[in-house]
Amino acid sequence: MAIENINSLMEELKVNGDVGNAKRDASFEELDYQRGFCNHFSTEVLKGALPVGQNSPLKCPYGLYAEQISGTAFTVPRNHNQRSWLYRVKPSVTHEPFHPREPTNERLVSDFSSTSAASVTPTQLRWKPPHVPEAETNFIDGLYTICGSGSPFLRHGYSVHMYTANTSMEGCAFANADGDLLIVPQLGRLWIKTEMGRIQVKPGEIVVVQLGIRFAVELPDGPSRGYVVEVFSGHFQLPDLGLIGANGLADPRDFLTPKAWFEEKNWGIGGFTVIHKFGGALFDAKQDFSPFNVVAWHGNYAPYKYNLKNFCPYNTVLFDHSDPCINTVLTVPSERPGVAVVDFVVFPPRWSVAEHTFRPPYFHRNCMSEFMGLIYGVYEGKADGFLPGGASLHNCMSPHGVDTVTYERTICEDPKPSKIPDHALAFMFESSLIPRVTPWALSSPQLDPDYYKCWIGLRSHFDRAKKPEAVES
Numbered sequence: 001m002a003i004e005n006i007n008s009l010m011e012e013l014k015v016n017g018d019v020g021n022a023k024r025d026a027s028f029e030e031l032d033y034q035r036g037f038c039n040h041f042s043t044e045v046l047k048g049a050l051p052v053g054q055n056s057p058l059k060c061p062y063g064l065y066a067e068q069i070s071g072t073a074f075t076v077p078r079n080h081n082q083r084s085w086l087y088r089v090k091p092s093v094t095h096e097p098f099h100p101r102e103p104t105n106e107r108l109v110s111d112f113s114s115t116s117a118a119s120v121t122p123t124q125l126r127w128k129p130p131h132v133p134e135a136e137t138n139f140i141d142g143l144y145t146i147c148g149s150g151s152p153f154l155r156h157g158y159s160v161h162m163y164t165a166n167t168s169m170e171g172c173a174f175a176n177a178d179g180d181l182l183i184v185p186q187l188g189r190l191w192i193k194t195e196m197g198r199i200q201v202k203p204g205e206i207v208v209v210q211l212g213i214r215f216a217v218e219l220p221d222g223p224s225r226g227y228v229v230e231v232f233s234g235h236f237q238l239p240d241l242g243l244i245g246a247n248g249l250a251d252p253r254d255f256l257t258p259k260a261w262f263e264e265k266n267w268g269i270g271g272f273t274v275i276h277k278f279g280g281a282l283f284d285a286k287q288d289f290s291p292f293n294v295v296a297w298h299g300n301y302a303p304y305k306y307n308l309k310n311f312c313p314y315n316t317v318l319f320d321h322s323d324p325c326i327n328t329v330l331t332v333p334s335e336r337p338g339v340a341v342v343d344f345v346v347f348p349p350r351w352s353v354a355e356h357t358f359r360p361p362y363f364h365r366n367c368m369s370e371f372m373g374l375i376y377g378v379y380e381g382k383a384d385g386f387l388p389g390g391a392s393l394h395n396c397m398s399p400h401g402v403d404t405v406t407y408e409r410t411i412c413e414d415p416k417p418s419k420i421p422d423h424a425l426a427f428m429f430e431s432s433l434i435p436r437v438t439p440w441a442l443s444s445p446q447l448d449p450d451y452y453k454c455w456i457g458l459r460s461h462f463d464r465a466k467k468p469e470a471v472e473s
């Protein structure tokens with residue numbers, strides 16, 4: 001079947017209810033997805049575009065090229081092996097040489113070695129929400145690194161970025177050869193074209209785009225802001241549920257992966273740029289076609305989104321505060337059992353019912369490092385100062401806990417069942433690795449120099465003459 005006939009065929013054969021279309025159109029808003037976590041999906045825009053019974057036929061249907069993308073080493077055990085087969089109009093390799101991107105994004109880094117510009121501090125850090133720039137800034141140029149540890153060269157570690165942007169990516173796509181990106185939008189929706197199809201996310205949802213997958217971010221709402229964790233060590237998994245049982249927390253069927261979609265726009269010689277992050281550096285490669293030219297694909301290596309409203313929390317129903325790991329949505333484990341390179345943890349709306357218990361987060365020091373963000377509302381542990389779009393970092397063993405206002409209020413409160421409100425959503429990227437912090441994060445005007453003061457007011461309530469109140473048993 002000749003390629004030039006594809007357009008007319010597309011009209012006839014709407015296999016997924018989607019038609020390849022270079023224009024941004026209403027159908028982007030009514031996207032249909034495939035459900036399941038890391039399932040072996042099959043999807044085709046044109047009926048019969050997926051070869052049957054084999055992956056690399058001598059001649060693929062419709063004259064397409066077959067191309068594999070491997071997200072794990074070929075020899076990884078089957079239950080962790082991830083790869084997809086893409087059937088595309090032109091293969092990814094059809095581009096001019098890679099050149100260092102100019103100008104590059106100097107605030108997007110992956111080097112956290114002792115010789116890097118990033119430095120370690122035990123100081124508890126908190127940032128106010130960043131302003132979205134006035135100047136045209138797309139998602140890639142708007143990314144800036146806050147902190148991180150390890151190295152993509154060693155395939156171990158992670159980095160935390162934030163983004164502020166106002167312009168859609170036009171005539172370019174991005175691929176990250178360093179790690180998977182888990183994106184948490186906080187302001188503005190993201191309409192994301194990927195090689196596997198289109199995904200639309202809004203604040204309250206997250207999206208994961210894995211190593212190597214090309215994507216472009218459109219900003220239908222203009223000014224946009226959010227958080228990103230990049231993981232060098234492997235892919236996100238659902239946590240084991242252990243004694244919770246077979247259900248609860250994030251349900252695999254609530255993870256949504258795109259259906260195949262493609263566009264055929266000719267961008268002219270060198271008119272389209274693939275921006276490729278590799279070893280922490282950005283490279284550009286020019287080509288004349290859109291990389292979103294995959295007519296069909298199958299496999300289990302594909303981006304997905306998840307609505308945090310679907311998270312089914314399990315928590316204490318009698319006394320004491322549960323450790324935050326009970327709210328783990330996704331995890332990237334290290335080789336040490338139970339120790340994560342990154343856990344993505346959410347603090348969802350839920351009922352607080354614990355008796356004779358200090359219900360908000362306890363005071364603590366943690367061998368893990370905790371980066372937190374707030375998507376909307378007020379976080380249960382901080383009465384003020386931790387704002388939507390803001391962030392905090394409590395590094396390994398740096399003490400922290402609720403602020404003075406929250407403490408004093410809580411110990412006076414009558415502990416009736418109460419609801420942590422629906423309109424509050426905080427999250428944490430928790431890591432066993434010690435992050436270094438970038439110079440621009442440390443010198444940012446958003447850095448709150450008075451953060452420590454939220455605990456300075458914690459006064460002694462100690463009274464050795466006061467008899468302990470009996471706890472009913």
Ligand SMILES: O=C(O)Cc1cc(O)ccc1O
Nearest residue numbers: 323324360361362370381400
């Ligand atoms: O520090 C934080 O606010 C995050 C957190 C929440 C919680 O409920 C228990 C421990 C913890 O680190």
Ligand SMILES: [Fe+2]
Nearest residue numbers: 364370394400
């Ligand atoms: Fe904490």
